[in-house]
Amino acid sequence: MDSASVPSRSAALDAAFQSPTEHWVPLSPRLITARRITLSFGYLFVVAAIVVAVFIPAIPLWYPIGAGVIAVLIYGWAWWIIGRRVRSYGYVERDEDLQVVSGILIRRLVVVPYGRMQIVDLTSGPLDRWLGIATVQLHTAAATTDAAIPGLPPEQAAALRDRLAARGEERSAGM
Amino acid sequence: MLAEGNASLHSLATVPQRTHPFTPLLTAVRVIPPLYIGVLVVGVDFSSRVPLPGFLIAGFIAIAAALVVAAISAVAWWRLTYYFDADGDLRVNSGLLQRQVRRLQLSRLQSVDAVAPLIPRLFGFVELRVEVAGSGDSRVVLRFLRRDEATKLQEEILSRHAQQESVASADEVGPALAPLATGDLLATVPTGRLLISLLLRTSTVALFIFTALFVAMTVAFQGWAALVLALITGGVPLFAIVREFLTYSDFTVTRSRQGLRLRSGLLQTQSRTVPAGRVQAAEFIAPLLWRRFDWVRVQLTVAGTQSEGSEVGRTVLLPVAPRAQAMSVLAEVMPGLNLDDIAWVCAPPGARWRAPVQWKFLAFAETAKYIVTRSGRITRRMAFASHDRVQSVGMSEGLWQRRLGLASVEFHIAPGPINITSWHMDLAQARPLVNREIACMLLAARAV
Structure with missing residues (x-):
């Protein structure tokens, strides 16, 4: 305050x-929590899509792995930017x-x-x-x-x- | 004292009235031509089954349908009554199945327009559109009335509105409204100028150049695909020109006690009144090819208005006029606006890296009553709002702007086509501008 x-x-x-x-x-910093929860819920779909892709034999394994790495990077960036945005x-x-x-x-x-x-x-x-x-x-x-x-x-x-x-x-x- | 005397005279409730009894007939007659054409187009192959020529059958169907329309419309006509209640407001009862009672608070009146569609106009009938401020369903259309009846009702509504305003705050009547003679002609738009101006609009010219290119391609390469494109690029502007030409033909601006009266239209005459007090912002628009004539279009944001088929709040005050004339007409609704000795503050040279085309023309200016911004290189825009109409002020700075030390200042006004933003100003000038504008807004609010 x-x-x-x-x-x-x-x-x-x-x-x-x-x-x-x-x-x-x-x-309130609780807004950061709220926005990160919303972000994570959105990511459940991404995770689900990647997991499904892993079990489809027609898709080479490195596709979902690559997608997963990118998703994690974006997730981390969004996580960090949410904190900065709310504090701004x-x-x-x-x-x-x-x-x-x-x-x-x-x-x-x-x-x-x-x-x-x-x-x-x-x-x-x-x-x-x-x-x-x-x-x-x-x-x-x-x-x-x-x-x-x-x-x-x-x-x-x-x-x-x-x-x-x-x-x-x-x-x-x-x- | 005078206002009070009149108010008591006017606050008497009137008896409910109906629109003209010919209304159902006119409504039905209006649907015959489109129905007839529609039936002809859809039902081309009756003639194979029925021993009558197709155009006759189509005629019968259209007339039968028109009779149904007439019957429904007769009920609607019977159910629609209007009157002034004891508070001096306009009440309209209507509804075919469900009774609808509407009360139009005349102190919040936005406009009273008499519009004459083609067929009713032939018989001397018009419809009256009454609009009050407010969200949702805040307009009522009374159709149809004889022209003189409509004029009388229009005048009555306007005078009741003027009274309620003056009762509400005795000294609020602006100097622009009070002492004017009625019916002064301020400006007309010659047909030739209107047509040339429509042809010389940047988008029109660009599309016509494309059309010529596509036609040339067709001729040179014997391909038909380009011709289809040419139809589109040629047809769209042609359609727009025809539409605007029909809408803005015979444009006249007259001064009346209630504000500026705008009247125009070739097939359908539209007239609307713009009370000076309702104007939120104004804008001059000058496309590239109009500048050799020094022509501008003037458009306004008028609070709460919404005419059919156009954006919220948009009103064209003058479709095209020489700048000096535009300025003098605009001064009617924005008194004291004078651009001659105005001090423009331009965007800094650094703005060229953010807005390479228009940076030299970006500027703002402040006067005691108004904020003015300008922008655009190809189509130049100059926007005006008085400080007491600005609702809030914003400042923003993107990453690239921050690198260049620039910020944009926005002046938020009521919804409409006009955006008042001073783009890419020097940051050192932007923040003081915000503070000065807020101070002016507060001062303007106190003065009221």
Whole structure:
């Protein structure tokens, strides 16, 4: 929850997205677990396909072996990138706006003034509920506003949703 | 005070009314030609079994079907009533089997369009399309009404809307709406210019060049495959030209108390009103070959509108016009917009490695009320939005952009065809731009 947990790489560039003077709140590490579980479930099909291939005599054995090696490499990379991606998220509630940063390959910042928010959604799928995380999603009149904060502990998410909704109501202006 | 007096006058509920009793007849007559042709095409071989010429049988079938349509439509006509309720909103009851009661909140009115399809138009009938903001089914079509009835109803809806707006917030009526005389002609599009502009669009020209190439190949190599391609590459733009020509012929823009009135169409006259307050963003589009004439097309994103067969929010304000005229018409819905002494901030030279073709034309500019971005080399685009219509601001930076020290800034506005993004700006300028825009958005929100 403190600003020290924010990853700091190539500080000068990142400062443009994530001003170091603000109090950036990171996501729950449980989101990493959730995404890795989803990834692994997807990989069950890959593993099944490779195992089946091993037992089909018409396919030379090194085909499934090669595929397996590639699959393991991609799996490892995805595993690692999920951790970095989740840690790259951060949000800060300022006086008049909410800012969200995300992404490592493509770095993004979204700034939404409270007065422009129309709906604040709180969602949590079965896996999320089991792990104890929830997603707060902001909607404005623009469909292109992409401000989602996934992977917050439910109490923190609900409190954030309530604060945002209250501030949105207070400052509601302009469509 | 005046508004209040009028409001009490207007808030009286009216009695439910029906559309014109000829409606079922007109609906039926409209289906005869396509049915007739359809039956003729599908049932070519009746004549072998029945001792009557095919065109007569097809005629009977079409008329019989039209009678069924007339019967159903008569019930629908009987079931459809409309009236203004005590709150001054438009209620429409309809439904063939299931009763449907709709309430159109006129304070959220988006547009009232009178559209005249070919056959009803011959008899002086139009349909009235009323649209309010909101998701889902937020539009109602009243068909058919006599033209003068439709005009009267249209005016009534617009004046009730204006009143509800002024009651809702007495000082919100923008300067652009209040003191104008009605019916000022602002611009027309000459037919010749429209046709030339459609022919000179980049995609059209490119496809016609391909067509010529394919035809030349056919002649040179005696192969027929290229001719099939030529039919496609020639046919598609031809179709698009014909369609746009029919849609945008006789285009006129007039100023009315409720906003800009756009009217156009050759076979089917469309008219729509664009209230200044509903315009979210505007864009000038100038294809390569239009530039020697300094022509632009002006399109708008208008909140919540959806006309048939086009994207959400898209409204063409002017299909083609000289830039100066386009600017003066646009100033009607975006008051105070002036590009003469605007300070463009261009993309840095490093952007050439990310966008080699268009980097020189990438730029943004800020004024007290508007954000302007431009992009594109072959087809140039210049997009405008006022700060109070921007919903949120985004900044993004890909790997390659990071290497070059670039970032793109996006201004998110209501759904529509217009994308306001300042591509590949210097990172050192991008973040301050985001902050300034947010400050302007807050300021604009307070001013309202």
